[in-house]
Amino acid sequence: MTVPTPVSGDDAYAKLAELGLTLPSVVPPLASYVPAVQSGNYVYTSGQIPMVDGKLPYTGKVGGDVTAEQGVEMARICALNALAAIDALVGLGRVIKIVKVTGFVASAEGFTGQPGVINGASQLLGDVFGERGRHARSAVGVSELPLGAPVEVEVMAEIA
Structure with a gap:
């Protein structure tokens, strides 16, 4: 079995461009916290909701008002917002490993996806x-999220 060559941190910017993605502006905090904090060789993001240009594209519960497919797209936006927070704090070029992702899904009754x-x-x-993006993860169903967001994601990254 061959092990893939790791991508350098600076290649994250090239990969985003290749995927047709740009980092958004950091979502301003909704309360008394910061978008990301560094402790030692780790950066922890606050929970990121799927804000796009200051608005939530969808509100409500996944499996109800929001389809699972829309929820998947909202989780992608949350991750992109988390990368923006990491980039603003230390730069994506310093990321050597995504360690942990915690995702919260506002779930309609009976939704288990x-x-x-x-x-x-x-x-x-x-x-x-x-390969450096493979991580440990939790996916938790909750009754409500801030502003009626369907999804919220936190990311923990190891940095050089």
Whole structure:
């Protein structure tokens, strides 16, 4: 079995461009916290909701007002917002590993597809960082999220 060559941190910018993605502006905090914080060789993002240009594209619960497919796209946006927060703090070029992703899905009663929804975030991180984007993860169903967001994602990254 061959092990893929790791992508350097600077290649994350090239990979984003190749995917047709640009980092958005950092989503301003909704309360008393910062978008990301560094501790030692790790950066932890605050929970990122799928804000696009200051608005939520969808509100409501996945499996109800929001389809699972829309939830997957919202999780991708959350991950992109998390990358923007990391980039603003330390630069994506310093990321050597995505360590952990925690995803929260506002879920309609009976909806059990949280892992599939959070795959949207995991896939984006894998697309951008390759093997270095593979991570541990939790996908949790919740009753409500801030502003009625359907999804929220936190990312922990190891940096050089």
